[in-house]
Amino acid sequence: MYDSVTTQLATDKRSYVISAATGKKKINKDLERLHDLLDSKTVLSCHNVLNPSVALPQTKDDETFKLYLADTGLFTTMIFRSSGKTDENIYTKLLSDSLPAGLGYLYENAVAQVIAGSDIDLYYHTWEKENSSHYYEVDFLLASKTKIVPIEVKSSGIGKHESITEFQKKYSRHVAKEVLLSQKDIGNREMMKLYPIYMLPFLIEDL
DSSP, X not given: OOTHHHHHHHTTOSSOOHHHHHSSOOOHHHHHHHHHHHHTTSEEEEEEESSOSSOGGGGEEEEEEEEEESOHHHHHHHHTOTTSSOOTHHHHHHHTTOOSSOOHHHHHHXXXXXXXXXXXXXXXXXXXXXXXXXXXXXXXXXXXXTEEEEEEEXXXXXXXXXXXXXXXXXXXGGBSXXXXXXXXXXXXXXXXXXXXXXXXXXXXXXX
């Protein structure tokens, strides 16, 4: 189950699937293993919220959640360990944004670790697109006084952010501001606030 965390994030699943981790139909023993994994504090659970509002815990779906690793450095090692050992150059390339891979899920894990490290529960929201089998998804939701702050995480480019835009339209009365985290500089795009990922702790302090 632990090894499957990075794989399921990399394949962009809408929630953690136990049967995909074990390779067989889910049984009661698997739920015990999952709870043991959560109790170990080596993973972070992020629950889907069915009806986003300031009372996020009230409508969380206990059956629909994602898992992140509590240690993003270990997460990085697990992604690139296919050769049997991790090349030290990987970390250099990661810091200089020169790895030849789409690493949105890695930065997403880093954001989850920062939020959880601030003693804040992790929530996200997904909903079905109209006349489509595809879904919108906002990576994280934070409470800010009587409003909520939807957060989308990008590894590099910020051109496409359909989900958070649609979230603003759908839940505008609950939204304090939209935040897009990436490696780009501070800026604004319509109602959206742009921040580099390293500024997330300061953003949380201002909630």
